[in-house]
Amino acid sequence: MYRVAVIKGDGIGIEVTNAAMEVMRAVTDKIDFVEFEGGIELFKKFGVPIRERDLEEIKKMDAVLFGATSTPFNVPNYKSLILTLRKELNLYANLRIIPDLWRDREIYIVRENSEGLYSGEYEANNSRVVDFRVITREGAEKIARFAIELAKDRNFKEITFVHKANVLRGDRFFRKIVLSLAEREGIKVNEKIVDSFTIELVRKPWQHKVILSENLFGDILSDLASIHAKSIGVIPSGNYGEEIALFEPIHGSAPDIAGKGIVNPIGAVLSGAMLLDYLGLDGWIIWNAVKNYVKKGNLTPDLGGNAMTVDVVNGIISEIDDQEIDPIEWDELWVDEIRINTIPTLFRK
Template sequence: MYRVAVIKGDGIGPEVVDAAIEVVNAVTSRVRFYEFEGGVEVFKRHGVPITQDDLEEIKKMDAVLFGATTTPFDLPGYKSLIITLRKELNLYANLRIIPDFTDGREIVIVRENSEGLYSGQGRAFDDRAVDVRLITREGAERIARFAARVAKERGSFITFVHKANVLTSDKFFRRIVLEVAREEGVEVREAIVDSFTIKLVRNPWDHGVILSENLFGDILSDLATIHAGSIGVVPTGNYGDDIALFEPIHGSAPDIAGKGIANPIGAILSAAMMLDYLGLDGSRIWNAVRSYVRKGNLTPDMGGTATTMEVTRGIIQEIHDLDPFDLDELWMEEVRLGRIPLRME
């Protein structure tokens, strides 16, 4: 039995996480969910977005399923819950898969998740503010090896996106990425970040596994969602050596919270990535989502009129229609450690 921590968050977070749990429960009885609280309300009571006791319990889990939380600008001392979790759980690698459900293509982006301008080493003075763009050898090596493993798993190459023609930190990062790629036997193609944004808009599907540092990866992966039809369908995984956290990349969307129209697909596919990470097979969920999107009524962000639950139940019906056998009879070998959790075809 796999133990998964659940942090639903606020806004539409609880709605889409509930949908993802319902889909997981439709394909397996081998995952048990444990709910934890985190976010602004916890901060108001305890001065932190998640308590240390809960963090220690979460570290004992096999994975985390996360919804969405709001990070207010006007709450002094508040630190983002998701950034806190990435730091506390040492989730250094971010993998985003942007799907094209029409043609079965994907944009795959690996983002360094712990350093760069998000290192948290900035300072503000009376007349200036400084943020530190931190790139360490350890951080560069481990994200380069992660990207190489993803590329090998997919039979692909790496497109390394940087600004090494200007930034000293990217010159350092580039040298390490190329060293690791040579050791791993993976082809690396290079691109300068500003010109690459144009390529990502015009021709997004031919770049293999895109690798970049934290800020550039954040921007590129959000930009790439335009090719998925909605940011609401894009899943992501945050990986460390001992645990991983899975979340849809959309925000808390308070304007539609409680209306029952949030797109659950991003959370559902994040749960599918989680099953792969656990050594189970998430492809049944991916195939059901692809089939449903092609013929089913979608939520308003994708031009439809369906509710969150209607889409969820439609995907579950596709699961049953596509494969009437019990998934528990069809397990892959359950080996989690050392395995990159990619969608299996």
């Protein structure tokens, strides 16, 4: 039995996390979900986004399922819960999968998760604030190796490395490390300058299979790429460390639609699929079920439909129930000559 920490958060985070757990339970009975509080409401009570004793318990878990939380910029001393978790759990790599669920194709965006401008290091006085963009050799090597191994596992011959090395010294340093590691592993590096690459990402997105970038650039690029998934509500992500991983949809808490029953749960459901893959528990079943479901067209308002959240969840579970699974090792299962597991073996626990 695997123990998975669950932090639902607030807003639609509660709804989508419940949806993900329901779908995961339809696939496996090998997970014990353990819920923890965290976010702005907890901060209002205790002055921290998550309690220290809960953090210590979470570190003992096999994985984390995270919903969404609000991060108001006007609350003094409040630090984002997800940034806190990434730091405390040493989650150095962020993998966001941009899926075209209708045409069975994906873009993998690999983002350094612990450094850059999100390092939290700064200096401030009454006349000046400086946020430090930190790039270390250790951090650059780890994320470069992550992207390269992902490409190799997917049988891709190259990665797209997005940077601003023509201006930023940190990116020149990062670039040398990426190029050196890629050459050693026999992977071609397709270099792109971040500002011009945004145009290319809009116009010709699917020619880039694995995109590697530092923290801030990766954050922006993955949100931009969401237009190709038709909604940010369908995009899952994983945050990987050496001991544990955390999985979450990339959307926010969306309080304007919370509680209305119309939120798209697919991003959270696919994040649950990534979590199952990480634990070796057949997340591909969920991926197949979601793809089969969306092609039938009963979708939530963000995708142009009128379906309620519960309709989507029930529809996906129905597709899971309809699947006929051969009793063979799932790593070797192929459908229409496309390998159906979508997360490489490297990133499983």
